[in-house]
Amino acid sequence: MQFSSALLENAVNEFSKLPGIGRKTALRLVLHLLKQEEEDVQHFSEVVSRMRNEIKFCQRCHNVADADICSICANSMRKQDVICVVENIRDVIALESTQQFSGTYHVLGGVISPLDGVGPSQLNIDTLIHRVQKEEIREVIFALSPTIQGDTTIYYIQKKLNPGVRITTIARGIAFGGELEYADEMTLARSLQNRLPIESYVSNK
Template sequence: MQLPSALLENAVNELARLPGIGKKTALRLVLHLLRQDESQAQALAQAIVKAKTETQFCNQCFNISDGAECSICANKQRNQQLLCVVENIRDVIAIESTQQFNGLYHVLGGLISPLDGIGPDQLHIETLVQRVEKGEVQELIFAVSPTIQGDTTIYFIQKQLQHTTCKITTIARGIAFGGELEYADEFTLARSLTNRLPVNQYIQ
């Protein structure tokens, strides 16, 4: 694709470096911005730079934050004894949007995956163990992907916490609401059969 302007081309190339954005989409976005008020382009540029330079990671849970402590950890109304362990920040956002969880989080920053060269040292596992060892946390809920990597990570952390009294649980695996039974994979279906619940407990 030959572009008539080097400045345009530069903007297109920069946008096309983002995941899922090809050159044609990038061009459409830049041409859209050119049609808008200058303030919109300025606001977008500033917001991107500010998000990159000024956001931090919470020094307790490693969630993204505007300060040294994230708004979730800073909220003393939340249950400090309940800790939800997730892979990344998107999982925190997903769980927060359910409005069903009132505890704190711990973002691992990934899952143990020897094939990708990710070992426990590259994740925030040591800080998690330290948090639990302080004794305040009563329950650790693992909300990680049901994959080999997820299971490995759970297993590894559980081993590290054997000497504590902290209860370790994982979110339920089963058939999704609205999911068709016949399209569910055998593993999920088998799990949901094994972990069946009394109807009165399920209906609550």
């Protein structure tokens, strides 16, 4: 692509560094911004730069936060003795969007994956074990991806947790709206194994 303006070219280069944004899409986004009011683009630019400079990570659960402790940990209405262990911030947002969970979170920052060079020491596992020991936690819910790496991580952590704590994982099964015939064997087998009494199914509806 040939640009007659270096300012335009630099902006397109910056946008095309973003994941999933090619040069054509980057150009479209930049030309869109070019058509907006100067203040709006100024605001866009400031919000992005403030976000990166001022955002913090919760000292307790490693979620994104505007202060030292995130708004979920700081909320006394939530069950502080239940921890849901997730891989990343996106999972927190997904679970919060269900509005079904009223405990706290713990963001691991990934799962144990020796092939990718990710061992337990790179993840926020020590702080989780410390939390469970110190805070009289009643239940630890694992909400990790149903992969070998996820299962390994669950296995590794649960061996280190106090024996008194209740440890659960989110249910695996056929997704809502999913078709039985297209489900893989592993999922189908697990969903058969962990079948539910019909009453609990009807009451959840």
